[in-house]
Amino acid sequence: MSLIERPPSRADTPAQQRPAPKDPGGWRLGFYRFDTKLMPYLLVAPFFILFAVFGLFPIIFNGVVALRNWRLDDPTQTGWAGFENFSKLLGDDDFWNALINTFGIFILSSVPQLLLALMIANLLNRKLRATTWWRVGVLLPYVTPVAASTLVFAVFFTRDGGMANWVLSLVGIGTENPIDWRADKWSSWIAIATMVNWKWIGYNALLYLSAMQSIPKDVYEAAAVDGAGPWRQLWQITVPMIQPVVVFTVILSTIGGLQLFNEPMLFDENPAGASGGSNGQYQTIAQLIYKVGWKDLNLGYAAAMSWALFLIILVVAGLNALATNRLGGGGKR
Amino acid sequence: MERFGKRGGSVVAAGLAAMLVVAGCSGESLESGNTDSNGNAQVTLKVNFWGDMGLDKLKADYEKANPNVKIVLNSGEFNAQHEDLQKKLVAGNGAPDISAVDEGFIVQFRSQADKFVNLNDKGAGSYESKYLPWKWKNSQSPDGKQIGLGTDVGGLAMCYRSDLFKAAGLPTERDEVSALWPTWDKFIETGKTYVKNSKKKFVDSGTNLFNPVNAQQPVGFYDEQDKLVMEGGPKVAFDVSMKAIEAGLSANLQSFQPNWDQGFKKDQFAVLACPAWMLGHIQKTAPDQAGKWDIATIPGGAGNWGGSWWTIPSQGKNVDEAYKFVEWMIQPAQQIEVFKTVGNLPSQPALYKDPAVLDFKKEFMSNAPTGQIFATTAENLKPQYLGRKNGPTRVAVENVITRVQQGKLSTSAAWAEAVKEAEKAATS
Structure with missing residues (x-):
């Protein structure tokens, strides 16, 4: 988590930004932007993906099933049940x-x-x-x-x-x-x-x-x-x-x-x-x-x-x- | 109480699932690319079952005769295997190619017949005449689809402790003992004599009387229209168990619980309604009682407890190869082989005349001819329709009997309560 919360230190920032005007659109700048803007999200993504698959989806799907008739022993009983x-x-x-x-x-x-x-x-x-x-x-x-x-x-x-x-x-x-x-x-x-x-x-x-x-x-x-x-x-x-x-x-x-x-x-x-x-x-x-x-x-x-x-x-x-x-x-x- | 366990578990499960998917895919793609010398595609058949069904030798024989087929045996815990099958059927994939299903679960799966291969389509109909009629019927859906081919049946006899009978002044020879109880009323009379002379309890529990008596009735909990009919067979069976409890015959123990196993060792009961597969349990629980047990016929003359079918979930990739293997497994030679290895009694009556079954004697049970005894009880049982809600209804009534044994309910009030609970289960 410390990766996300810690802002880029002041010492680094000017040093890295200074060469940027000399080499506009350089890969360094691109990488730097990627590193600060996107990397944190990428690093926390695995948790949220797993949570979505194993936490959020079951909760929502469960809610949908709760509003339906679904009987394993009688496949003919199916369809929406509302709040029945x-x-x-x-x-x-x-x-x-x-x-x-x-x-x-x-x-x-x-x-x-x-x-x-x-x-x-x-x-x-x-x-x-x-x-x-x-x-x-x-x-x-x-x-x-x-x-x-x-x-x-x-x-x-x-x-x-x-x-x-x-x-x-x-x-x-x-x-x-x-x-x-x-x-x-x-x-x-x-x-x-x-x-x-x-x-x-x-x-x-x-x-x-x-x-x-x-x-x-x-x-x-x-x-x-x-x-x-x-x-x-x-x-x-x-x-x-x-x-x-x-x-x-x-x-x-x-x-x-x-x-x-x-x-x-x-x-x-x-x-x-x-x-x-x-x-x-x-x-x-x-x-x-x-x-x-x-x-x-x-x-x-x-x-x-x-x-x-x-x-x-x-x-x-x-x-x-x-x-x-x-x-x-x-x-x- | 799973706190961190749940989430940790799902992460681990995700990893495992991913690994399995990868492994599964690579495995399949490799195999489907392979062909043997005859140009037949390689297939792998996964077979799920529980305990030991005597398949190790069958697997080797079949693979030798059919080099293009590889069989993977997957034995698991009894309840877990059935639940796993149910979940895979709902999920739509992941089920084994072939799965064993026990009597206690066959109704549940029969009502989802569209999720299984209808074996009649594969030509299984020609085997109908070879099976015990009730065995064939129990795995059939209401609209006539056949989801399973029977392997074993339990049969049902009355195991008794000859040493305790002797001490209580009762006969000990199995024929004489069988003659003591042609009917359930006579059985209860015998029990009263035993209790009076020995000051011990006679049966393990009221539920183990209710279930066999109910199974002997022409109509059980449900009629063929799936309507609950408690006043017929269930009433007869319930009265037998209440009479036994009132007469103080029951040790009030629950089957397969620690107390019950203790009961064997502490001589808490002298008789036990036992199917063929129960003998192994007795031997394992009370190994020092060798020769003290013997087997008589069950009152009413017929009975069954347990036994299973081979089913083929229709989601499988190789249902034709799976059917070929199942068809091979139920042939007489293989069924006799299984009986010899693990003692599972076949469900095809013609095999009961086979010397291997006819002459089999169980040393632990005082050399009783168990093959003959169990075969007769299974053969004489009349087919009974098991309703869609048979399982939950049975549990509900068993619970009422347990409440009587726990002293929470009087025997006179119990029947009304049983009807109420059964009706609740029927509409659940």
């Missing part, structure tokens, strides 16, 4: 159920995730033995492929002989009737949120940590002299000073949380059905979209759901960013 798919969405119990599940799991995962990440980052920011080891250690869950870790968690949260139930039985919970994690909304949400938290806490902690290290130490010293304890320092110095990073992580975890797919999918007892439990207890919107598109083979309706999800994410991410901005003495900017 969207109006069907409003009365679809499955969609609202999935929306509630998605938000439930999102809150259960994002809030503890970011709070714990903050605590861990705060701990890692102190003088510890083997600092690098700890810092790499918290990132390990993030490096683990989600399919691998989720499969382990799926075994962890089984009814008979699962480790989660074994741990709970040590404190006397569910010794008679072990918890059937997939049967209820609350238990399946906790299980899935645990998988999400496990994966992302370390990642967020490292982001916070890198931001914390740019906070000058004398601020803390001054606060300590004034009698502020570690807790107060965290909330009144650290959080406000790393606030841009906090906003960033909140937006990212909102997007990720609302698009949750792999975890509920691999947690499902019947992945071929993609129904998110026997009664849709933990079917997220992304999973419902997949089911409607590739199991019910109704691509038009699935596209409408995708667009609805896109809009929901925009609104929620915006609201969250706004709320976080106000948090912790923000709003000055």
Whole structure:
């Protein structure tokens, strides 16, 4: 990016322009113009071309499909549907159920995730033995492929002989009737949120940590002299000073949380059905979209759901960013 | 939760796609330029399937007999292969020349028959009389196009643990055990005796009773006009599974889940409705139970679970060569060869009289004559029309049964709920 932003330095410019009148239309001048005017665009072009092909085009095409009837299992149903798919969405119990599940799991995962990440980052920011080891250690869950870790968690949260139930039985919970994690909304949400938290806490902690290290130490010293304890320092110095990073992580975890797919999918007892439990207890919107598109083979309706999800994410991410901005003495900017 | 993963993934995918396109083009242009000594153009046939379908030797034999044909075998994961085929059909290119399609997905692809070569146009109609009638029918579109030629069928028998039966005071010989349950009602009675004597559960789950019973009915979820008829066959099957759950026979385990595999090892159930291909799974899951399993006939006398077809997507460049290979693969000699290598039971009843099938005994299953047992159950099954929405409807009803087993729904209220969910699936 520095190539684009940096203006040609003053020293170069006259030196290169001086010979120009002697040799009008020379290739040097042409190259120079090309280099300053066009080169930056050429250099950023690959990203925008890829974005157009893999980002913009799918979004627009998805919007077109959302306004059409497109059923794979019945090729005779085709043509424009107008807003029929969207109006069907409003009365679809499955969609609202999935929306509630998605938000439930999102809150259960994002809030503890970011709070714990903050605590861990705060701990890692102190003088510890083997600092690098700890810092790499918290990132390990993030490096683990989600399919691998989720499969382990799926075994962890089984009814008979699962480790989660074994741990709970040590404190006397569910010794008679072990918890059937997939049967209820609350238990399946906790299980899935645990998988999400496990994966992302370390990642967020490292982001916070890198931001914390740019906070000058004398601020803390001054606060300590004034009698502020570690807790107060965290909330009144650290959080406000790393606030841009906090906003960033909140937006990212909102997007990720609302698009949750792999975890509920691999947690499902019947992945071929993609129904998110026997009664849709933990079917997220992304999973419902997949089911409607590739199991019910109704691509038009699935596209409408995708667009609805896109809009929901925009609104929620915006609201969250706004709320976080106000948090912790923000709003000055 | 894919954050940076998505974009990173698409960039990588773009690079890969570009590489594949380049590789693909160069490969094709080279091959199409080549001709063999007889002047036949070189063709490459890509065959997609899952697991091991015993094709390695067939590939070598065919390539030797047809030097102008090169066969590329591409085995993948079961669900992924079907989904990949569906996506390539929508995209209009990239599908393999030949693709295996399983029973659970055949209805979905049958309703897109225009995306496949109608094998009747290639002369496949002459094979109709050789196939099990239901096998032939299931891969046929409503307007009579044939999209696939059958390879294997699962058949369906009742695997049981002879050691657990003995401990519960039940007979252990396979003929005596088969005589215990000519009907499903008798089967449930046997289960009650077992549970009373052993204090253990009898079957793995209610859904594994519902599905075979439903498949035995003359009409399943849908009639031939594609109208949902829950009060017929599905009601009969649902009642059997509810009776079993009420009597406390079910261990409430979901097939192919970690809990289920644990259930084998912990003796959580004593019987399991098993198709031919399930024997491999039992052997792999509980290898130390060799000789403790045996096979009896299934109540009701007939059944099937699984089995596949060879299909040819019409977007392929070499559909004629592809058909020649498929036609060769379904010939008796090759089908017997596959049965010998991997145990997949052919779907042409004439082959059930072949000594290779007739005399086959499975050592792990107490030397049960598995060839005979599974062939009989497959042969006796009457053809049933599978509706366009058969797959989603089955999942919906299975979920209701699971809810009963999870204690979230009473057996008395379950049927109304099953009808409601099935209707929702039918109109989805």
